[in-house]
Amino acid sequence: MSTESKSSIPTDSEIVFGILNNSENAIKRLYVAYFPMVMQLILNNNGTPDDAKDIYQEAIIVLYNKVKKGYFELNSKLKTFIYSVCRRLWLKRLSQMNRYGGDIHDFNDYLPVEDEVEEQGERDIQFTKMQSALQMLGEPCKTIIEDFYIHNRSMQEICESFGYTNADNAKTQKYKCLQRLKKLFFQQK
Amino acid sequence: MRDEQLIEAIERYLSGEMNADERNAFEQLRRENAELDTRVIEHQQFTGLLKQYGERVELERRLNAIHQEIDVHAIAEEVTVHPSWIVQLWRDHHSKISVAASIAIFAVLATLFFTGYLNNNNSYTELSREVGRLNRSTTDMKKDINAIKKGRVIAAPDKSRGTGFAITSNGLIATSFHVVNGADSIYIQDVSGRSFKAKAIYNDPQSDVSILKVIDTTFRSLGQIPYTFKHSESDLAENVFTFGFPQDSPVYGDGRLTSASGLNGDTLDYEISVPINPGNSGGPLLDSKGNIIGIVRAKETRLEGVHFALKSGYLLNAIKNIPEDSLTKVPVLNTENALAKLTRQQQVKKIKPYVFMVKVY
Numbered sequence: 001m002s003t004e005s006k007s008s009i010p011t012d013s014e015i016v017f018g019i020l021n022n023s024e025n026a027i028k029r030l031y032v033a034y035f036p037m038v039m040q041l042i043l044n045n046n047g048t049p050d051d052a053k054d055i056y057q058e059a060i061i062v063l064y065n066k067v068k069k070g071y072f073e074l075n076s077k078l079k080t081f082i083y084s085v086c087r088r089l090w091l092k093r094l095s096q097m098n099r100y101g102g103d104i105h106d107f108n109d110y111l112p113v114e115d116e117v118e119e120q121g122e123r124d125i126q127f128t129k130m131q132s133a134l135q136m137l138g139e140p141c142k143t144i145i146e147d148f149y150i151h152n153r154s155m156q157e158i159c160e161s162f163g164y165t166n167a168d169n170a171k172t173q174k175y176k177c178l179q180r181l182k183k184l185f186f187q188q189k
Numbered sequence: 190m191r192d193e194q195l196i197e198a199i200e201r202y203l204s205g206e207m208n209a210d211e212r213n214a215f216e217q218l219r220r221e222n223a224e225l226d227t228r229v230i231e232h233q234q235f236t237g238l239l240k241q242y243g244e245r246v247e248l249e250r251r252l253n254a255i256h257q258e259i260d261v262h263a264i265a266e267e268v269t270v271h272p273s274w275i276v277q278l279w280r281d282h283h284s285k286i287s288v289a290a291s292i293a294i295f296a297v298l299a300t301l302f303f304t305g306y307l308n309n310n311n312s313y314t315e316l317s318r319e320v321g322r323l324n325r326s327t328t329d330m331k332k333d334i335n336a337i338k339k340g341r342v343i344a345a346p347d348k349s350r351g352t353g354f355a356i357t358s359n360g361l362i363a364t365s366f367h368v369v370n371g372a373d374s375i376y377i378q379d380v381s382g383r384s385f386k387a388k389a390i391y392n393d394p395q396s397d398v399s400i401l402k403v404i405d406t407t408f409r410s411l412g413q414i415p416y417t418f419k420h421s422e423s424d425l426a427e428n429v430f431t432f433g434f435p436q437d438s439p440v441y442g443d444g445r446l447t448s449a450s451g452l453n454g455d456t457l458d459y460e461i462s463v464p465i466n467p468g469n470s471g472g473p474l475l476d477s478k479g480n481i482i483g484i485v486r487a488k489e490t491r492l493e494g495v496h497f498a499l500k501s502g503y504l505l506n507a508i509k510n511i512p513e514d515s516l517t518k519v520p521v522l523n524t525e526n527a528l529a530k531l532t533r534q535q536q537v538k539k540i541k542p543y544v545f546m547v548k549v550y
Contacts, residue, residue, distance in 0.1 A: 024251070031255045039261075040268035049261050057252045064248060123241075130242045149236050150243030175193045182235060 433472030479528025
């Protein structure tokens with residue numbers, strides 16, 4: 001399967017429907033198809049392979065969210081969209097590092113994608129806050145919260161895996177944990 | 190209602206676990222109580238963010254897993270622009286190369302400049318005779334100093350010399366413009382050594398023609414001019430000869446007309462194979478019938494035996510263009526050729542008195 005996914009570049013609609021249907025294979029094929037392009041952009045503009053990975057994954061996430069929300073219209077090519085987002089992100093990163101020399105060596109056409117990138121940036125800030133809040137929350141709260149709110153496990157299951165004697169205790173524990181998490185989350189600047 | 194129970198109610202409401210009655214009651218309460226409404230929205234947003242965060246973590250994990258399978262190094266190799274060795278060399282050593290190149294360029298330019306190569310006309314020497322200026326200046330100065338010491342008046346040496354020939358019997362002389370260019374005064378000297386003062390009455394720098402008029406009172410009419418002037422162009426391979434003063438005594442030279450155009454295709458000129466030297470400039474070029482077909486003017490120094498002569502048509506134009514107020518009467522050119530049937534020796538003997546050394550001071 002991996003040889004097949006490497007050899008053929010998937011069509012744009014295949015990818016979009018694949019993402020909408022949570023197809024693991026679609027994301028993989030997408031990832032493999034355009035990574036060299038982004039690698040080329042980053043490496044030839046003062047970046048390392050690790051930078052390329054970060055930027056590329058961020059761009060894939062932007063695309064993923066856009067598709068999931070149903071905002072992605074197939075009027076521009078996926079390739080161009082990904083390239084544009086990566087370009088934008090990399091320019092941002094370069095200027096943050098004060099390494100931006102004023103021009104970028106381009107390999108592709110690109111679109112204005114400032115809005116998408118801005119939106120992504122704000123969301124990332126929220127997620128970073130959430131991550132550190134969860135970190136500070138500690139066990140067992142972190143696992144209870146993640147199990148219930150992220151992994152959609154029932155209180156019954158959680159109750160069993162944590163060995164609470166009755167569900168009410170578990171609920172109380174979950175409530176306290178959530179309150180602490182909110183506090184930790186909103187405390188952060 | 191305790192806060193814990195409130196949250197639980199909100200969660201049940203949001204997840205759709207309430208039955209219809211409970212739901213209606215809750216919605217009713219929510220409409221009436223703004224605080225409750227805010228709490229619902231707040232909770233919804235927060236848990237939503239938590240959910241999205243979870244999804245993001247999961248997506249990143251998946252992407253990382255995919256990334257693990259990619260041969261990053263190979264792709265990096267492939268997409269890096271590998272400059273050719275010459276670009277690499279330039280990047281590594283460009284400062285040194287630049288310095289070396291500037292020195293080289295400077296050296297070449299300096300060499301060209303000092304050898305006079307930058308002067309385009311270098312290979313094209315006009316044949317006026319710069320009379321041993323550099324070589325002779327030292328001896329001249331010595332002589333002058335001696336003369337001054339002895340209190341003798343000295344004749345100034347002429348600056349340059351050329352040849353000229355009569356176009357009318359009353360003393361109109363044709364020569365090359367470059368011979369008399371910049372002259373303070375001009376003298377012509379005939380074969381027997383008599384000098385007459387002359388002045389340029391018409392100059393055409395474009396075609397390198399100058400018409401002189403003898404203004405010396407001792408000058409007598411030359412008598413019937415033996416040669417005529419050819420109006421049309423002459424043919425290639427025509428046997429031609431010239432007669433001039435590359436040295437103090439007149440020199441005869443002959444050859445063939447080798448091309449109907451001169452240096453770089455210059456149609457003013459003929460190319461001729463007549464051996465000529467500095468001092469021949471301004472001399473007549475005649476064909477075997479004794480017609481003037483041109484004025485000798487230059488040679489190509491890079492090539493052996495390649496010389497140039499201005500076509501006679503331009504000389505005739507120049508004669509026509511002489512301003513009238515410079516003339517006492519309109520010049521009438523000779524139309525009777527007295528040379529056609531003569532041998533070359535006789536022809537040269539005949540034209541001898543009509544060819545002059547032009548001395549420029």
